[in-house]
Amino acid sequence: MMKRGKFFLAVAAAFLVSGSVCACSAQESSELLEGKKVISQMQSKLPLQEGFTETSQATAQPGFDSPESAVEGYLTGFRESNLRYMTETFSENREIDDIMRQYAILCGLGLDEGEPVSLKNAAEVNAFADNLESGIKAVDFKSVKLVGFVDPGDLDDAYTNEKHQENLIRIAKRYGGDKMVSCVAAIEVDGRKFFLIFDVIRKDGRWFNHQLGGIFANMSGMERKEVGTLSLETADEQILKQLVPDFSKNLLEAEAGHGALGSADINEETGGFDTSQMAVSRYLEYLAANEQDKMIGTFAVESYVDHFDFRTRLESSGAYIFMQQEFNFPAVTDFTRELNIESRKNDIRLNLLEQYTALGVFSEIDTADLVQTEDLNVSSALSELPKRLNLSSIKALGYISPEKMSETYGASEFQDIRLRRMKAYGADDIESIAAVFELNGARYIICIDTVKYKDSWYIRELGGELSLLLGIDSRYAGIIRTEFLENPDIDSLILPLS
Known part of the structure; x- marks a missing residue:
């Protein structure tokens, strides 16, 4: 069971010093270790429990006669x-x-x-x-x-x-x-x-x-x-x-009794955005309105699957572990492409759940009844968590360039890593954004990776590269309270999200 406030200390203590703007370090307490264990168990359960269902599903499935x-x-x-x-x-x-x-x-x-x-x-x-x-x-x-x-x-x-x-x-x-x-x-x-x-x-x-x-x-x-x-x-x-x-x-x-086969072609992503900042801005707008389908639409879904370089990713990782890959199969048939699209959507919904859970932790809101590992219902959690967070109060303040957040981000060694990742994604460009927003009177930064295909920008992941450089635990979707940052002049670094 998650106790009230347990992860508040856990998240704050997890961030490491890195670059120009650094997270405060703290010794890991027993509560931190217990907190990490519970959220890790929750994450490991997600693919095997109730599964991810469409949050906008309006009608029940018709079912069968036998x-x-x-x-x-x-x-x-x-x-x-x-x-x-x-x-x-x-x-x-x-x-x-x-x-x-x-x-x-x-x-x-x-x-x-x-x-x-x-x-x-x-x-x-x-x-x-x-x-x-x-x-x-x-x-x-x-x-x-x-x-x-x-x-x-x-x-x-x-x-x-x-x-x-x-x-x-x-x-x-x-x-x-x-x-x-x-x-x-x-x-x-x-x-x-x-x-x-x-x-x-x-x-x-x-x-x-x-x-x-x-x-x-x-x-x-x-x-x-x-x-x-x-x-x-x-x-x-x-x-x-x-x-x-x-x-x-x-x-x-013979007839299977379920009616005609439905179309398999329903795109989840929108047409993308002109800039990476615009993709992030629109995402925060949909987050405030709790429009989860539109939130998912800001991510690269079909484009990500269609451009992903399976072989480059394997060469980069040096190994293949079935059911632990980002994509388990190369998209060489229509069916494996659809499997990869569903895997991508599952990863995104997991990302959203991590985000809501982290915001609940920072807000010291008790969410134990929704994220118990023994009987986790992801669909219910995605529906109920936003209601407890008062997301309508979210106000986007701008963003901070990744180089200002971490000197390592601009280093040539890290840029080489980014180029290899860009090749694996089959992308024309990738960029990390540190968006600043207010929620219920508190100020947050959320690190978001974006990706460009042709002339359009999409979100790739909440958290991602910049979040890792800052030492933010990967299970907290790149979110940190600005008060946990050591730089007192954070306001001077904020640029408008255009």
Whole structure:
């Protein structure tokens, strides 16, 4: 649990001395360490808990007539490489991380979350990327066949146990439903056969996918990272084929009961801005109005994905770690591009949540009920946190050039690093902005990285390069109270945001 004011001291003590304007240093207390631990746990939970949902979603998804038709709908989206349709088969969770895990397994990419791939030079990077791209391109998801469903009770007698069934009802109620079942679908992709396990939930008489893998997969001894995806190719699992001897039919030829496939092409970003300062100014305007969709629109989303240089990033990092990359796949197909766009949007929403949490910490507002790590609902937190912060009082005062904030920023060594990062982003230019604003009578600085594509500027990240140079903890979205800065003449450095 986060106690009132705990992170107020933690954030203040985390900032290090650096350059012309420096943050005050302090010895790390037990509260600081506990505070960092809690917010770190919160961050680690974000991709695996409720998932990020559209904050502007106005209508409920229509759902399906049966658990099986919910699974059919998901697989229909897979067959059509329509990620948006796939995610709309879920009741709340977008499950993008799990979809990526499943996608890697179905493509036979051999990626292991626990095994970093060391890439020592450009030749090794190119060989790895070539192999990844060829594996992605080789699988034709138009070939996806759903041949039938297997009763979970035929695989494990414990599933039909009365106590287990009661437990499924309790779990369903926890997530706003009245019933939950496990579905085991037998599918074929390019001649390779799999069982896919789903948790499916009923809400208001309609069925939705709840989770890939989930309860029954866990009962069956499958690891979380396998997301209920079981290959039927190995000799030890040949006996399972007896449950589905006929793989010639395809249930996906019938209607899945969810209506026509929706368009996958909905741009999140706006057309960009004439200057980096204008992008930041507009972001603060939307922050004050709590218009989160417009806030996200100031970020580079599609442009960032389309220009990102996957190989340059791997060469720079010297390694690839599945599910810990900014983008796990090169955008060489429409589907991997959509996966990367969803990953980008998830990162942005995480960034926004960090920002709201940091402002709550500095304002000494109790947010423990919204950011508890055991049952974190990101959608709810993004909705409720701004209401406690009185964001309408935000007043943008201007910005401070990054060179004035940190002498290191203008050093030739750091400029070389910036050029390498600019190449990885595929950008024409990048720039850090230290924006100054007032909130509830207190004055803040927020460091924001911006990126330029063609003639337009976008936000890349809250926090970023300048924030790191100043020693601001990366989980606080680049935010610091100006009173924690050592320079007493901070006002003289502020330039207008034009």
